[in-house]
Amino acid sequence: MYRTDVATFGVIGCGVIGAGWAARALGRGLDVVAWDLDPHAADKTREAIERAWPAVRKLGIYPGADPDRLRFVGSIDEVGATADFVQESVPENLALKQTLLAQVDAVTPPDVIIATSTSGLLMSELAVNCVAQDRMLVGHPFNPVYLLPLCEVVGGRATSPEAIAAAMEVYDFLDMHPLKVRHEIDGHLADRLQEALWREILHIVQDGHATTGELDDSIIYGPGLRWAAMGTNLVYHLAGGAGGMRHLLDQFGPSLKLPWTKLEAPELTDEIVDALVTGTAEQAAGRTVEELERLRDDYLIAVMKALRAVDIGAGRVFANREARRFDHGAVRWREGEDVGAPLALYRCQVEPEWVDYNDHMTEAAFLTAFGWASDALFRYIGDDEGYRAAENSFYTVESHINYRKEALLDDPLRFTTQILGLDDKRLHFYHEMYNEDTDELLCTTEQMLVHVDTVAARSTPIMPGPRKALEAIWEVHRDMPRPKDVGRIMEVPE
């Protein structure tokens, strides 16, 4: 009923958040159509996307992703006519959003969801002037939208459950963590929590008990490190020791009655404003907002990668994105179809993390790239997430690499794969890596893999599906000439 197959993402209002949505959608390989009242918005948005793009690249872009797929248009009507999903991100002002959403609603087909990025306004109030209120909902992201996965999804009184479900699907497709907020409450969930902390900060600064920097230190060396993995509640459960949350409440319950928090916001006097502005300027220590944004982006990516290793929260979203990116457009073997000799299953560009200070691809990165080429072979033969979930996998037991030419940041790479040998449990293959533009051979690798039962941690026969595909490939590849790099021995001749 509502479109979930999104090819063109519509953005209305292109400030910090709108440009962030555009960068996220572009990184996902979508077309983006955008509109903003500001006559300079097209340039500003392109610049914002250019600044965000290195981080989006580090997060991992999808095949075909390109900042040039952003199209700025001259009216809301054009966004409504072309977008498969519309995300409004104009300033947080009820009357402005009410008028604008009604305009968007009037020009957008009824099966297109219209979402607002509002930080805390209620959908039921925002949609009062709209006709098709069933498809209007809140999709509240977090800055930087192109990196942080959380998106709170909240409906108004007239929003249909199907629209909520469809929006959750679209945000998931954008590699976010859509969090359905069950009741329409002021500030949704996360901003309600953030606001409580923020109010306490204002009080403490006003009373002169701490500077903004000291308050930030009180978070970044302690609670902040815990929050990314366990939030507040699970952390407190652990704080209760073996007795968990119940013991914690017995111990600290009485302090809830002590005046530890004020919660009612203080007046924003000139003194508080000055203290906040000078305090944060001192913390910035001469670094521009742009420099700090880069630092923040690098830090967020590093945290997500660390969480990926322990399969928690944003790390899991990061891992899913990686799997999806490599599955996207993956070729599958089908019985009776021609088999390439050699196979050409994988292409990529040299990623920012693959290069050293000279912009040259590092030795380890060559192996990483070959790893992804092997992954493409596995997917081709049916060794995918399902196969691995059933406790089957191939483990590499020997690799030989021959480096021939360097590769530089952003170089387009293409890979070919030749099977050199196969039996019940063993797979011997060879990859070549080429620069796609110059067609130069850059590197080759020969690898021996053993099929394993991943739980028992011992070798087992390859399962029938992948085995059949491998036999079909081997049938074609066994007559190919043996590449001269295969079986080489490393030695300095006497």
Ligand SMILES: NC(=O)c1ccc[n+]([C@@H]2O[C@H](COP(=O)([O-])OP(=O)(O)OC[C@H]3O[C@@H](n4cnc5c(N)ncnc54)[C@H](O)[C@@H]3O)[C@@H](O)[C@H]2O)c1
């Ligand atoms: N900044 C954040 O951290 C954050 C986080 C989550 C959600 N949000 C929400 O996102 C929305 C946008 O916030 P922002 O921080 O990007 O604001 P912003 O001021 O950076 O950007 C607002 C953009 O809207 C444009 N605009 C103003 N009036 C317009 C109109 N009538 N029609 C079209 N465009 C118009 C402006 O030119 C500007 O480009 C708000 O609802 C805000 O609550 C903000």
